[in-house]
Amino acid sequence: MKALSILVxxxxxxxxxxxxxxxxxxxxxxxxxAKDGEEAVKICVEKEPQLVFMDIIxxxxxxxxxxxxxxQKTPHIKVIMASSSSGHSHLRKSLLLGAHTFIKKPISEVVIRDIIYNHLDEQSKSSTKV
Known part of the structure; x- marks a missing residue:
């Protein structure tokens, strides 16, 4: 998992x-x-992590x-939106804008593991297809 880069x-x-x-x-x-969205965008453009766990508020x-x-700038990056509010408008808007998925805070360790392992599984499947 050394090669996996994640932005929180x-x-x-x-x-x-x-x-x-x-x-x-x-x-x-x-x-x-990153402590806010401005920093997150800058880091994504400069470092291109594979996954981003992003707070909404x-x-x-x-x-x-x-x-x-x-x-818009790095469409290949998977962004996982996280929020403690259960507002369906946030969820809908996030998914329409291209979020990979949406998780509710507090985020459990099991949910994080599942997302990481699913991502790695998808990567290995796509890299074996030639």
């Missing part, structure tokens, strides 16, 4: 730390962090605005 974008330092711990515990070595640029820009 949340305005809460505590949530970023918790996500980091979970990702490291399953073997992810390349973890990037953040200062400066929220997750929806950041998702829109990330998908």
């Amino acid at each position: 974008c949340d305005d809460s330092e505590l949530i970023r730390m918790q996500m980091n711990e979970v990702l490291r515990s399953i073997g992810v070595k390349n973890i990037l962090e 953040m200062p400066n640029k929220d997750g929806i605005a950041a998702l829109k820009q990330i998908k």
Whole structure:
């Protein structure tokens, strides 16, 4: 999992730390962090992580605005939107803008593992097709 690059974008330092711990515990070595959507867009353009875990409600640029820009500039990056609010409008808008999936906070370790392993499984299947 060394090659897997993941960006964790949340305005809460505590949530970023918790996500980091979970990702490291399953073997992810390349973890990037952003505290708002502006930073996330910049990192996605410069570093091109394969996966992004993105909070929706953040200062400066929220997750929806950041998702829109990330998908325009780097459409191959999979963005997983996360929110503690259960607003269906956020969910619908995220999916329409190209989010890979939407998860509810607090994010469980099992959900994170499933997303990572599904991504790796998809990658290995697509790389074996020639």
